Amino acid sequence: MKFARHAVLSLLLPMAAHTQDAIPTFTRSYSAGASTGSSVSYTVVGKDPSQGGTTTIPTVLVPLTLIFEGSSIRTVSATAETEKVVRSPLFSKYAFSSGATQYTDALLRTTFNKAGMEGWHTLLGQPKIESKMIHIPAGFGYVLPVKKSGHELAVVDVEFLQKEIFKQFSAAPGTLYVFLTKNTTFYADGDGTVCCSTGTHGVDAGSGQSFVLGSYFDAGVVEHSDDVQPLSQQLAEFFYDPLHQPLARPARGVAAPGNVFPAWLRPGTALTTGGCGGTGIGTQYFLLQPTNINPKNNVPASIASAAVLHGVTYHLQNAATLAWHTGSADLGTVYSFPDAKALTTAAAPCPARGRNPYSAVDKPATPAVPFDGKGHGHQLIGYWAGYGAAGSTFPLREVSPQWDVIIVAFATPDKNAPEGTMQFHTPAGLDTEAFKADIAYLKSQGKKVMISLGGGGQHFTLADPARVPNYISSVTQIVTEYGFDGIDIDFESPSLSIELGDTDFKHPTTPSIVNLISAMRQLKERFGPKFMLSLVPEGTQTPGGFPSYGGQFGSYLPILYGVRDILSFVDTQSYNTPPLLGLDGNIYQPGTVDYHVAMTELLLHGFAVGGDPKQIFPPTPASQVATGFLTGDTNPEIVQAAMRTLLTGKTEPGSHYKVVKPGGYPDFLGAMFWTIDADRRGNYNYSNVVGPLLHGSPGVK
Helix, strand or coil: CCCCCCCCCCCCEEEEEECCCCCEEEEEEEECCCCCCCEEEEEEECCCHHHCCEEEECEEEEEEEEEECCCCCEEEECHHHHHHHHCCCCCCCEEECCEEECHHHHHHHHHCCCCCCCCCEEEECCCEECCEEEEECCCCEEEEEECCCCEEEEEEEHHHHHHHHCCCCCCCCCCEEEEEEECEEEECCCCCCCEEECEEEEECCCCCCEEEEEEEECCCCCCCCCECHHHHHHHHHHHHCCCCCCCCCCCCCCCCCCCCCCCEECCCCCCCCCCEEECCCCCCCCCCCCCCCCCCCCCCCCCCEEEEECCEEEEECCEECHHHHHCCHHHCCCCEECCCCCCCCCCCECCCCCCCCCCCCCCCCCCCCCCCCCCCCCEEEEEEECCCCCCCCCCHHHCCCCCCEEEEEEEEECCCCCCCCEECCCCCCCCHHHHHHHHHHHHHCCCEEEEEEECCCCCCCCCCHHHHHHHHHHHHHHHHHHCCCEEEEECCCCCCCECCCCCCCCCCCCHHHHHHHHHHHHHHHHHCCCCEEEECCEHHHCHHHCCCCEECECCCHHHHHHCCCCCCEEEEECCCCCCEECCCCCEECCCCHHHHHHHHHHHHHCEEHHHCCCCEECCCCHHHEEEEEEHHHCCHHHHHHHHHHHHHCCCCCCCCCCCCCCCCCCCCCEEEEECHHHHHHCCCCCHHHHHHHHHHCCCCC
16 A cells, blocks of 8 residues: 655554565555554565564575577676676675675665664675576567677566576575676566666566576776676665566556555656656666666666775665655655765655646647748658547647648557457547548648557557458548548557568568558558558667567568558657667667667668678668657757758767768658647747758758
8 A cells, every 4th residue: 555645654663574485574564644544564675673683695696698699699698797796895895884794784774774783784695606598589689789898788678588587497495596697788578668777676476586687787888887786776676675576467456566655756867857756666667766867768877886895996876765765754864875965855756647737728828930831851740649538639720830741649459350450530529520621621731641550559460461451441441531641650569570580671471560561552552652651660670670680679671671662751769769779880878869860870871680781771762761759758959959960961069970971861851759749738849940940951952
């Protein structure tokens, strides 16, 4: 049970508890306040401080060697880092403010800092070393070379890795397994766009085994993430939440195993300030600490505490304490450890969700910049989010005149109909005939209005060729009834995943991909040459095919290649994406001008699919390529800088990526935004500046 966000917390009461594999734990509870009469509890590793004494947890340290399969075999091994980890403050004594001890013991002693606790300790035993090898098939991870440091960064499906690990281990009651990777970051939910963390922790649901998975990072691989810092973060989170089950997927309304705290606001950078961090020790997917400073989809980074031991400098995660999460006066006012200055106040509660105070009928305070439609071929493309409750959107005809292509979101797979069947309903609160009239009006103004098929969270398959007619007939009905100019394909991961053995993007064998290409070509033939077809893949589905090809990585490449002669445009989502490799051999993290430019130029220039020089994806004409932006994940300055760089080839101040093609791509199509609605709520903060930039830029005569 959660406690009220503004409750006054009372004295903690000790209770006994045990994890599934009998690692010693204790549970404390506290009152949620007199107004509710309820109490909340959490479980921590060790024996209750009131019992005193030293608890030693038998530990097995397992350095992992990850073998990545694909066009070439690449190996990333943590074996050489084993001794460094054992000699670090994670396992060896270091002079913390609470005494000379291990990192996690000092964390607990700082948390429960009371008189008479001098002899209370919770220690990791001298670890037994047991090395293991894990094979990572194509589609479950990839390796990026770090050009400036000469190292490599691995990106792996954390759930796949956890399952593979425990195929090789039997449960050892009372023992903690610490799995060590090297220069590895992870994505969750089997989706490369849900990235990144540097590990996981808790109880493996299948075996009941307590474990921690974390990485050792060489200096220079990721800024502000060095040596044992990522592993120290996972250990700290495990000691604070030992019953967490990473693979648990409870039914709706059922609490997941582990501690639950009030949802907290993330302190941090401009891109994350004000975002809800979660209701646990870490954020939901990434297990980030409040002290992690990385924006969306970047490799975790955090200002560390340095600890010199045996003449070596180690970096330790500044973890938020339980006092920070609970605000409990009984736990004191030290909100972070080891550096008490990293967080100086308790967590700010995430505000209760309520109705958005913005009404769709409200008029923006700033007028839209006029546009007469006379540009030079560059286009501003946007999604009109026509779903939600009545009153949650505005009439289609009221979009800013700066938008050249308006894509209505979404027509979705009909789960109650045969495979391939799509459905679309007039948005709630809008009259069907008025909606159709709005589409006709925009078209009369020279705009293109398309319908997007799919959307995030919508799983699409077209594996049976006999079901292709369902797809064609249902899409035909939607397009014809509403008068759309064409269709936009937005089938996101795990839809359209490349099957094992399908290695040639020019001749795909994955049924859903083959059948979708066929269906798109049939629709084009049915409606004629003016019918528009666009693709809006996630980052994993197009540029993700550069370092690795298989599964979700590069899954849109065979589609793009298969419809290249009838395609209107492709606009990769440059926000639903993990860190990836540019043509210059450098890794770029999402959210920057460099990332947007580097990932877009992969399509413009062409690249070796999966790093295989025998599989070259050809350049896509610049007039068919746009860059996709998320309004809540960027700012107008970043977008403008990316557009100028791509159009002219000139690197902007503060950026590093240099466009490969001299002079850039003056016939580059433009920018796509999710969403037109958010732009309107922001007083046209994107369309009023990016639209004129694109429309005023010269094209190729």
